Amino acid sequence: MSSAASLTTANRRPIPLQVRDDLIFERIEYLGISYWVVKDPVGLKYFRLQPEQYHALQLLNGDRHLEELRDALHDELPTVRLQLSDIQHLITDLHQKGLVFSNRIGQGASLAKLNFEEKKKKLFNTMRSLLYVRLPGWDPEAVLARLYPLVRWIYHPTTVTLTLLFVISSWVLLAVQFDTFTAQMPEFQQFFSWPNLLYLWITLGTCKVIHEFGHGLSCKHFGGECHAMGVMLLVFSPCLYCDVSDSWMLKSKWQRIAIGAAGMYIEVVISAIAIYIWWNTQSGLIHHLCLNIFFVTTITTVIWNANPLMRFDGYYMMSDFLEIPNLRPKADRLLRDWFGWYCLGIEAKPDPFMPESGRAGFVMFAIAAGLYRWFILAAIMVFLYTVLKPYGLQSIGIALAVVSIVTILFNLVLNIYKQVTAPRIEPLSRPKIAISLGLLVTVIACTMAVPLPLHIEAMFLIEPHDVRHVYTPVPGRLENRPVQPGDQVTFGQTLATLTNPALALEQLRLEQQEKVQLIRVSVANALEDRSREELARANRESARTQLSEFQKQIERMTITAPCAGTVVA
Incomplete structure (x- = not known):
């Protein structure tokens, strides 16, 4: 009786949390379902809330207790039935996001702890990805505000149409002169050797700076803001990044897609200009630099930016087009749930924020993205090894490959360990674990049995057996x-x-x-x-x-x- 009474008393105790007054809300529909995008103007963070999350946030006034909050939510959303435990999870999540504040003593220490944990997480993510390092940046809003009036004309429909026709004409020229183009392409070692490697780095950095300014100016054009821009090292090449998360506040998905495509649009235009200059110049520095520009803008656009399997422009464009927010996290979560159920016998907890239909598609997307990430990693490692080998520095490429692979495998094992050791009522399924381990051992054995080529480069001389060399000492x-x-x-x-x-x-x-x-x-x-x-x-x-x-x-x-x-x- 005392336990039940104390629980009842706790449920009727006022929740000492209130919604922040400075938050900016925007109602946006995805697949006919209304979501609320919240902008934190202080931390420049953006969150997408489900209707129950939004209403729970709005109902937090520092006086309501859990039962009152539950009843109020049922009045606002009659079709959504939430238990007190669900509401507690909602409030905890809102507090961790920093959308509420407490009128009790100790709030500052709690916020400082959350800020420290966030910085530690960012540092850990930076250290574990040596090939993708994002450095702290600055606020470019003032620069973009000065630049936008000068380039506003490029967003006019006539300008866009003429530009696209110009780009298509360059593709036609390239297709007609493809044999000439491929004949002038240098060999791999020549293309990725000094000083052309330096030219490639400069070209990549310059094109990516223009690419990111394209995102920022486009966000400015559609009424958004950009408060974060900085330097990023992509495969040790200097680039720029531009945070246009403010585009989430736009109701039109086509405007969000246009902002995501702006960088690639700029790069395609640069590529078209480079093609025409390359065609109308003779062999020389300008001719060679145009070839580098075409290579950088085309390859990086296809492999990185336009590919939806990487979390770059193409991914966010596809997510906005399909109107599926947080596509990749949802896909990864469903893949973990499928792995836990079919391989370990762990039943996933019901989550009202996960999609109810099309889950197989999400899982296939997560698998394809994971495989493509491994493919890109292998391609980068082979590239670095091949480029560094002529200088006797191939051991650096091998070391980076080992570190990257160990990091990925460590994160994979760590996630499985967390999944296995998470508290639950039902035990693990031993038959499923045995079958999963048996399949894993079989796959490893079959993989180890496949002969792999081992190439060693050395000087050698082949002579037939019992050969007689015939020569004459007399010149002639x-x-x-x-x-x-x-x-x-x-x-x-x-x-x-x-x-x-x-x-x-x-x-x-x-x-x-x-x-x-x-x-x-x-x-x-x-x-x-x-x-x-x-x-x-x-x-x-x-x-x-x-x-x-x-x-x-x-x-x-x-x-x-x-x-x-x-x-x-």
């Missing part, structure tokens, strides 16, 4: 080669014949010199001049010796087979 020009690789030859068969005009002329000179000395011998003999006869005979013998040596060299210019066999090369 190949005149005749009667045999080809693969032909069968016999001992002494001619393999090649060389010619050397210098040797031939020297042979002719020695032959004439021998004849001259022979005549001199005859003349000296006729004159009975013994000394001259001996000198002529000595000169003739020297000429004959030299002629014999030259004849041997000429014979060596005819290369013959030292043995029977097959010609290799």
